[in-house]
Amino acid sequence: MEELLIPVRRLPHAADLPLPAYATPMAAGLDLYAACSAPVTLHPGERQMIPTGLILALPEGYLADLRPRSGLAWKHGVTLLNSPGTIDADYRGEIKVVLVNLGGEPWTCYRGDRIAQLVVLPVARVTLREVSELDPTSRGEGGFGHTGK
Template sequence: MNSHPLVNVKVKTLEHFKGELPIYHSLLASGLDVRAQISQALLVAPLDRVLVSTALCFEIPSAYEIQVRSRSGWAYKKGISVLNSPGTIDADYRGELKIILVNLSNQEVSISPQDRIAQLILAPVVQINWKMDTNLSATQRGEKGFGSTGLSHD
């Protein structure tokens, strides 16, 4: 039995869609695997990127987004990653989800029709209400950035 709350998301498949809708592959998985909806294999050269069709369009409820993330197995075994990870599908976008994949390996990689190419995560969205102020509260870290919290091993 699934213990996660379920949120209804409308999905429309385009004419070239084949197979099944994205599914969870384990009971407590947070990501749904989405497949490449392509007619023939794509060869991705080292450090090259491709835009891959999913043939899916969504109507996401307000106060949510769908995040597009890399699949760990593909990242580790093939060097394939979602370039703008996490990608964001806003609730008001109605076009096709296309995924930008990049080959970070030193070898050409083939993406075949129906390969599971990314994960989709439904996530809540909280919007910012800016409050202008000339004074920010003090912290121990202050304005230190770019590795300042790491330990020196000199």
């Protein structure tokens, strides 16, 4: 598999944190670390924007998705509010993660905690062409829950 080189700028408030990395050789997402200056406690139902201290220069034709970490979701009910969060190739601002506590207990984020995953994907550019009818399919207009119990 060919590796894609992505320039990253580390901001001063993330100078002591590791760069995002894959936790295992076949992992799809790079772990992102919290670059908060002090612990941030999220009470049930509360959301906070957590900085990562990183700016990416994604190549044209790619995007980066911010995705939840399964351990945080399962153990604490903490997930990303806008999931996936999309980082476009022309964005040059700091990556920040909007965490929400959907659990029943307060949860505290500490500096250096792994808070999300970053998945880089190719993007297909499309042009929409309006038509009066679409090709039929076996599913048709079946919506949410249509294909299963």
